[in-house]
Structure formats: C-alpha cells, structure tokens
Amino acid sequence: xxxxxxxxxxxxxxxxxxxxIDTIAELGYGNASFARIAKRAGIxxxxxxxxxxDDKAELVRAxxxxxxxxxxxxxxxxxxxxxxxxxxxxxxxxxxxxxxxEHPTAIRAVIEIxxxxxxxxxxxxxxxxxxxxxxxxxxxxxxEGQQAGEFRDFDPVVMAVTLRSAIDAAANAPDLDxxxxxxxxxxxxxxxxxKDPS
Amino acid sequence: xxxxxxxxxxxxxxxxxxxxIDTIAELGYGNASFARIAKRAGIxxxxxxxxxxDDKAELVRAxxxxxxxxxxxxxxxxxxxxxxxxxxxxxxxxxxxxxxxEHPTAIRAVIEIxxxxxxxxxxxxxxxxxxxxxxxxxxxxxxEGQQAGEFRDFDPVVMAVTLRSAIDAAANAPDLDxxxxxxxxxxxxxxxxxKDPS
Amino acid sequence: xxxxxxxxxxxxxxxxxxxxIDTIAELGYGNASFARIAKRAGIxxxxxxxxxxDDKAELVRAxxxxxxxxxxxxxxxxxxxxxxxxxxxxxxxxxxxxxxxEHPTAIRAVIEIxxxxxxxxxxxxxxxxxxxxxxxxxxxxxxEGQQAGEFRDFDPVVMAVTLRSAIDAAANAPDLDxxxxxxxxxxxxxxxxxKDPS
Amino acid sequence: xxxxxxxxxxxxxxxxxxxxIDTIAELGYGNASFARIAKRAGIxxxxxxxxxxDDKAELVRAxxxxxxxxxxxxxxxxxxxxxxxxxxxxxxxxxxxxxxxEHPTAIRAVIEIxxxxxxxxxxxxxxxxxxxxxxxxxxxxxxEGQQAGEFRDFDPVVMAVTLRSAIDAAANAPDLDxxxxxxxxxxxxxxxxxKDPS
DNA sequence: TATGAATGAGCGTTCATTCAT
DNA sequence: GATGAATGAACGCTCATTCAT
Numbered sequence: 080x081x082x083x084x085x086x087x088x089x090x091x092x093x094x095x096x097x098x099x100i101d102t103i104a105e106l107g108y109g110n111a112s113f114a115r116i117a118k119r120a121g122i123x124x125x126x127x128x129x130x131x132x133d134d135k136a137e138l139v140r141a142x143x144x145x146x147x148x149x150x151x152x153x154x155x156x157x158x159x160x161x162x163x164x165x166x167x168x169x170x171x172x173x174x175x176x177x178x179x180x181e182h183p184t185a186i187r188a189v190i191e192i193x194x195x196x197x198x199x200x201x202x203x204x205x206x207x208x209x210x211x212x213x214x215x216x217x218x219x220x221x222x223e224g225q226q227a228g229e230f231r232d233f234d235p236v237v238m239a240v241t242l243r244s245a246i247d248a249a250a251n252a253p254d255l256d257x258x259x260x261x262x263x264x265x266x267x268x269x270x271x272x273x274k275d276p277s
Numbered sequence: 278x279x280x281x282x283x284x285x286x287x288x289x290x291x292x293x294x295x296x297x298i299d300t301i302a303e304l305g306y307g308n309a310s311f312a313r314i315a316k317r318a319g320i321x322x323x324x325x326x327x328x329x330x331d332d333k334a335e336l337v338r339a340x341x342x343x344x345x346x347x348x349x350x351x352x353x354x355x356x357x358x359x360x361x362x363x364x365x366x367x368x369x370x371x372x373x374x375x376x377x378x379e380h381p382t383a384i385r386a387v388i389e390i391x392x393x394x395x396x397x398x399x400x401x402x403x404x405x406x407x408x409x410x411x412x413x414x415x416x417x418x419x420x421e422g423q424q425a426g427e428f429r430d431f432d433p434v435v436m437a438v439t440l441r442s443a444i445d446a447a448a449n450a451p452d453l454d455x456x457x458x459x460x461x462x463x464x465x466x467x468x469x470x471x472k473d474p475s
Numbered sequence: 476x477x478x479x480x481x482x483x484x485x486x487x488x489x490x491x492x493x494x495x496i497d498t499i500a501e502l503g504y505g506n507a508s509f510a511r512i513a514k515r516a517g518i519x520x521x522x523x524x525x526x527x528x529d530d531k532a533e534l535v536r537a538x539x540x541x542x543x544x545x546x547x548x549x550x551x552x553x554x555x556x557x558x559x560x561x562x563x564x565x566x567x568x569x570x571x572x573x574x575x576x577e578h579p580t581a582i583r584a585v586i587e588i589x590x591x592x593x594x595x596x597x598x599x600x601x602x603x604x605x606x607x608x609x610x611x612x613x614x615x616x617x618x619e620g621q622q623a624g625e626f627r628d629f630d631p632v633v634m635a636v637t638l639r640s641a642i643d644a645a646a647n648a649p650d651l652d653x654x655x656x657x658x659x660x661x662x663x664x665x666x667x668x669x670k671d672p673s
Numbered sequence: 674x675x676x677x678x679x680x681x682x683x684x685x686x687x688x689x690x691x692x693x694i695d696t697i698a699e700l701g702y703g704n705a706s707f708a709r710i711a712k713r714a715g716i717x718x719x720x721x722x723x724x725x726x727d728d729k730a731e732l733v734r735a736x737x738x739x740x741x742x743x744x745x746x747x748x749x750x751x752x753x754x755x756x757x758x759x760x761x762x763x764x765x766x767x768x769x770x771x772x773x774x775e776h777p778t779a780i781r782a783v784i785e786i787x788x789x790x791x792x793x794x795x796x797x798x799x800x801x802x803x804x805x806x807x808x809x810x811x812x813x814x815x816x817e818g819q820q821a822g823e824f825r826d827f828d829p830v831v832m833a834v835t836l837r838s839a840i841d842a843a844a845n846a847p848d849l850d851x852x853x854x855x856x857x858x859x860x861x862x863x864x865x866x867x868k869d870p871s
Numbered sequence: 872t873a874t875g876a877a878t879g880a881g882c883g884t885t886c887a888t889t890c891a892t
Numbered sequence: 893g894a895t896g897a898a899t900g901a902a903c904g905c906t907c908a909t910t911c912a913t
Contacts, residue, residue: 105399113887129888244446247442520876558816621843633861639842644835659837663835685897
C-alpha cells in the first residue's frame with residue numbers, strides 16, 4: 080500500500096496530512112484540491128502527494144484515520160478510569176468535547192469529509208457504519224445499562240444517535256464553552272436515561 | 278434577478294430545481310454539476326440552467342428556499358393546533374420528522390448543501406445562522422417555558438442545538454421508523470426539560 | 476436590410492447604437508457583448524438587438540457609419556471655408572481634433588472597432604482601405620499641392636499615413652489640449668511639406 | 674510564478690509564445706483562444722498552456738515582453754553607434770522600421786494586444802505608459818536637443834507622439850518599402866524639428 | 872414591434888492522475 | 893525518494909443567434 084516506510088517518508092505523509100486537514104477545515108472539502116493542499120504544505124508539485132498516497136481517497140482515509148486514532152486514545156484514557164455507567168457516560172461526553180475543543184480544525188476536517196467526500200457515483204468515501212461505528216458502541220453501552228436495570232426503557236439506538244449528533248454539533252459552534260456544554264449534556268442525558276421516579 | 282416571471286418560466290425553474298434536488302441527494306453536492314442536473318432534467322444543454330439562474334449559487338439558494346418553505350408550511354399547520362408547550366414541542370418534533378420521512382431526497386439535498394456548498398474562499402453558500410435560525414427559535418421557546426415555570430433550569434441554546442441535531446440526524450438514517458423515532462425523541466426531551474421531582 | 480423604417484424603429488436603432496458606443500469605448504470591443512450592450516441600453520433581452528441588426532457585424536458597421544458620418548459633416552463645413560491648400564490642411568487638422576475632443580467615446584469606439592473587430596478567420600470587419608479611405612484622400616490632396624508647385628517633393632502616401640496616425644493618436648491621449656495639439660501639428664506638418672528655402 | 678526554470682520548460686514556453694504570436698497576428702487577439710494557439714503549437718491540449726502560464730494575461734505579457742526585448746536589443750545596437758542627435762533620430766527610425774519589416778507578425782501581435790487585450794472591466798492588460806514608455810523617452814531626447822539649441826521650439830510630447838504613431842502605422846501597411854518609408858520619415862521629421870532658417 | 876425561451880459551441884481554468892526520469 | 897512534464901476530462905459560464913409567438 081504505502082510507498083515506503085522509512086522515517087522520512089512517514090514524516091512527509093504526516094506533513095501532507097496536516098496540510099490536508101488545514102485546507103479542508105478552512106476551505107471545505109470541495110475546495111481542497113491537491114494543488115491547494117500542496118501549496119499549504121509548502122511543496123512545489125502535487126506529484127508528491129500522488130507519490131505518497133495512491134489517490135485522493137487514500138489521503139482522505141489517512142486524514143480520518145489519524146484524527147480518529149488520536150481521539151480514541153484521548154477518550155480511552157478518560158473512560159478507563161470511570162467507575163459506574165453514569166461516570167462512563169460523563170467521561171465519554173466530557174473527553175469527547177474536550178478533544179473537539181482542543182483540535183477544532185482536525186474535527187472540522189473529519190466532519191467535512193464525512194459530509195462531502197463521495198466517489199463519482201455518490202458513495203461516501205468513509206461510511207459511518209464502519210466496523211467501530213461509534214453509534215453502535217454507544218447503543219451497546221445503553222443496552223447493557225438497561226439490562227443491568229440501571230436505565231429506564233428507551234430505544235438505545237435513538238438515544239445513541241441523539242447523543243452523537245449533539246456532540247458533533249459542538250464542532251460547528253466553536254464559540255461555545257466546552258465545559259459548560261459538556262455539563263449541560265451530562266445533565267440532559269442523565270435525566271433522559273435514568274429510571275422515572277416511581 | 279430572474280429572467281422572467283411567466284408561468285412557463287417558473288415551471289422550467291421548478292423542473293430544474295427538482296432535478297437539482299434529485300442529483301444532489303443521490304450523488305452529493307460535489308458531484309452535482311450542471312451537466313448532470315441537465316441530463317436528469319431531460320434538457321439538452323446546461324445553458325438552460327444558466328439562463329434561468331444567474332449562477333450556481335442562485336440555483337442552490339432556490340433549492341434550499343423551496344424545501345424550507347414547504348417544510349415551514351407543513352410544520353406551521355401542525356404547530357398552530359398545539360395547546361400547551363409540551364404539545365407544541367411534540368408537534369414540532371413529529372411534524373418535522375414526518376416531513377423528513379415524506380421528502381427524504383429534498384431533505385438530503387438541503388443537508389448536503391448546508392454541509393458542502395462553499396464559495397471559493399470557504400464561506401458557506403447558505404448560513405445556518407440566518408434571520409430565521411431554527412436553533413434560535415427553539416431556544417426562545419425553551420426560554421419562555423422556563424420563565425413560565427414549566428421547564429427546569431437548563432441552557433436553552435444547548436437544548437435547542439441538541440434537539441435540532443437529533444432531528445437532522447434522522448435524515449441520514451432513512452430506515453428508521455419516523456413515528457417511533459418521534460415518540461422516542463418526545464419521551465427523551467420531555468424528561469430532559471421537565472422539572473425534577475421534588 | 477433593415478427591419479423597418481418607421482420613426483420608432485430608427486429611434487430604437489439609435490438607442491442601441493449609442494449603448495454600443497458607450498460599451499465599446501468603456502470596456503473594449505472584446506468585452507462589448509450583446510448582453511452588456513442591452514443592459515446599458517436598458518432593454519431586457521438581447522433579442523431586441525438581433526431584431527434590429529442582422530448580426531453583430533451590422534451593428535458594428537452602424538456604429539462606425541454613424542460616427543464617421545457625423546465627423547464628415549463637422550469637418551466638411553470647416554474645410555469648405557478654406558482658401559488655399561495650407562488653410563485646407565489647417566482646417567482638416569483642427570476640425571478633426573475638435574471633433575475628437577467633443578466626441579471622445581464615439582471616437583474611442585470606432586478606434587476599438589478598427590483595431591479589434593474581426594471575423595472568425597481574422598478578416599477585419601471594417602477595412603481601412605474602403606471607398607472613402609481617408610489616407611487616400613489626404614494623399615491626393617498632398618499630390619495636388621505638389622503638382623501645383625506649392626509643396627516640396629515627398630511621398631504623399633507616407634505623409635498622409637503620418638498625419639492620419641498623428642491625429643488618431645490624439646484619441647488615446649484624452650488629457651491633451653486639442654487646440655494646442657492642433658497648433659503643434661499644423662506647425663509640424665507645415666514645415667514638413669513646404670518647399671525647402673533655396 | 675513559473676512552473677520551472679529548466680531548459681526544457683523554457684523551450685516549451687518559447688514554443689507556446691511563438692504559436693501565440695502567429696495566432697494573434699493572423700486571427701486577431703479576440704480570436705486567439707487557447708484552443709487555437711495549442712493547435713498551432715502542435716500540442717494536444719490547452720492544459721499545457723495553463724501549465725506553463727498562470728493565466729492568459731501572463732501568456733500575453735510573455736508575448737509582449739519577448740518582442741519588446743528583441744526590439745530593444747536590435748535598436749540599441751544601432752543607436753549606440755550614432756554620433757549626433759540627428760544621427761540618433763535617424764538610427765531610431767531606421768532600426769525600428771527595419772525591425773518591424775523583419776518581424777512583421779511579432780509586431781502585429783503586440784499591436785493587437787496593445788489595442789484589444791483588456792481585463793473584464795476594460796483595463797488594458799499592458800499599459801503604454803509603463804516605466805520605459807517609448808513616447809516619454811523620445812520626448813526627453815527632443816527636449817535635450819532643444820536645450821542644446823539644436824532643435825527649434827516645439828512641444829516635445831506632441832512630436833514624440835506623432836513620430837511613434839507614424840512608425841507604428843508602418844506595421845499596418847506591410848507592403849510599404851521599409852527603407853523608403855524610413856527615408857521619408859527621416860526627411861519629414863528632420864524638417865519638422867530643425868530650427869527655421871533665419 | 873417586441874419578447875421570452877432556448878440553443879450548441881466555445882471560453883479560460885482546474886481537476887486528479889500518469890509518464891519518464 | 894523525489895520531481896518536472898504532460899494529459900484529457902470536466903467545470904461553471906458566456907457567446908451570438910434562432911425559434912415561436
């Protein structure tokens with residue numbers, strides 16, 4: 080797949096990925112041509128991009144993979160320290176919003192790609208329903224809480240979709256305070272999932 | 278602005294707008310060229326599109342305007358029949374999801390445009406924060422409910438953003454049952470906004 | 476040739492010719508499309524231009540004809556009042572420069588057309604060597620002066636070309652004072668054509 | 674600005690510039706599209722022109738620059754050999770007309786560009802009044818001759834404009850004998866500038 | 872006399888990609 | 893590991909003109 084695995088080559092790839100992120104975040108996916116990415120990376124020819132990435136789809140996948148890996152590492156640390164399920168949910172929301180606040184351009188780029196990157200026939204370049212679909216994982220967590228008798232009876236998929244889209248919405252409202260936003264979401268979803276008082 | 282306001286001309290424009298909606302929804306905004314739209318509309322040349330719309334931005338605005346006007350009419354009827362605020366919220370969610378379920382391609386096209394249509398310098402062609410910003414209107418409704426003592430104390434903007442993004446997410450999950458999804462959202466947000474039991 | 480010879484029709488034609496002159500003079504021949512001319516004329520469709528003029532070449536010829544006829548009338552009055560050949564030359568130079576000064580946009584339009592209006596194969600739309608070629612007429616005047624023994628021996632065509640191009644150059648230097656420029660040219664060419672002192 | 678400065682690249686650029694000169698001279702600036710220039714250059718796609726020149730304006734500037742540099746070299750040699758001012762004027766006229774006679778298409782192309790190449794708002798692409806404005810340089814030469822007491826009292830700018838336009842006119846009368854034309858102009862302007870006999 | 876509607880060809884430019892070192 | 897050179901297809905848009913009232 081990759082041209083070469085030397086240190087120099089992977090540094091080049093990282094440089095190009097960074098330039099791609101900045102370009103996509105600032106100008107939108109549709110305006111992020113190889114020419115503009117190359118200019119931002121400070122390289123003279125688009126040939127260097129084609130050299131390190133088989134085609135545009137692979138560059139896009141590299142961008143998404145890079146960002147999502149970073150996010151998973153950041154969130155994993157926080158979530159492994161959680162005690163019960165409410166703490167887990169709180170850690171999920173807070174660490175995710177923190178990552179978004181700390182890497183706004185990277186997140187914007189990934190959102191752009193998810194929304195706009197298509198093949199010629201309309202197929203999305205990166206599909207949301209991939210192996211580690213975050214909605215599916217959230218739904219599983221909710222379902223387990225219900226089976227343990229901790230949560231009320233609701234549709235876990237709808238709740239998962241709602242939570243994920245609420246978090247993603249933060250990336251498009253960059254002036255919101257991430258801590259306050261997280262606190263509100265925690266309060267909102269804590270009330271939404273807990274058992275009704277008898 | 279417009280070439281003419283005869284019946285024939287506005288029929289042509291509607292034909293082109295419909296073709297644009299279908300093309301954008303199926304292939305994505307980035308693949309929706311004048312050539313593809315013209316082919317889908319069954320017209321011989323892209324020139325006819327340029328003839329009826331000053332440029333691509335105007336066609337895009339016509340698409341968004343058409344869909345949003347239809348949606349507002351549909352939802353307005355339902356919401357005017359609501360009694361109290363909880364009924365109003367229920368009507369909002371249900372009528373919106375119903376419209377999405379009944380016009381999936383139109384909604385997909387608008388979402389595509391909102392996400393991907395940019396000018397060359399990255400500025401979105403249609404801004405979410407326009408005069409009749411739906412998030413702002415929802416937030417106002419929540420705030421009024423709080424002032425009336427009906428809702429608990431929460432951030433109205435965060436709640437509005439969460440609700441809107443939860444509804445918009447339905448457009449990307451077309452296999453969900455709209456009634457069930459609406460019922461779940463109503464239950465979720467009813468619990469999220471009501472006063473905590475003392 | 477012409478659609479109609481009613482008063483209304485010829486008024487329309489004059490209106491279009493005026494708009495064409497202004498557009499060509501300001502934007503250059505290459506930018507003077509039917510669309511831009513129609514906009515400046517305050518008419519809604521280019522169809523009205525095609526209606527009154529068979530094609531663009533005929534509109535261009537109408538522009539040139541209109542301006543040249545006016546110029547010929549203006550200059551003819553002055554030149555018919557001249558006594559000898561030196562007065563005639565003086566009248567020619569002065570009246571021509573005066574017309575240029577009083578109709579700068581009309582003259583600029585004609586110069587634009589003469590320089591830039593071509594058919595697809597490169598043939599000029601209006602040829603300088605037409606029936607009433609001004610250079611040929613000037614050359615004849617010089618030749619007659621030589622045969623009458625009033626002027627020295629020089630090539631009448633070269634002198635005519637030089638004088639004409641000197642006058643035409645005034646149209647591109649609109650800040651020159653036309654009277655002073657005329658006086659200089661009269662002095663220059665009087666010295667250039669008179670017999671050398673023995 | 675330029676893609677690259679290798680020998681091969683500059684040879685390509687020269688090839689394209691030559692084709693552009695021929696196309697503009699034969700068909701006129703308005704008909705000199707990238708497609709026609711590419712065909713004349715024997716290259717397969719207009720893309721190669723865009724590859725070597727940022728846009729059409731840069732190609733046009735390259736054409737003008739190439740021709741004017743050649744002309745300046747040719748004329749400079751002749752003029753540096755001149756003794757007094759009359760010889761200098763003679764050298765200027767003769768070498769300029771000789772260059773025109775030897776490079777008729779190049780000169781025609783430059784004249785076409787000067788007359789017809791405009792931006793969308795009418796601004797000329799190449800302005801005559803640039804740094805090394807030939808009219809200004811001629812006027813300076815005349816003024817110095819007057820201050821040295823060699824020339825009569827006349828407006829140096831008018832004389833410069835007249836001489837330049839007389840020379841430029843030669844490019845549009847390609848059947849004139851350049852030597853004879855030069856001799857006539859030398860005689861004409863020698864008489865026009867010398868002090869009147871007392 | 873006027874016009875709305877429509878048209879195919881062409882414009883300069885940009886696209887991701889491939890060739891050949 | 894890198895890059896200059898080249899490419900055909902497609903882009904949105906404008907052109908003068910024609911059709912049909």
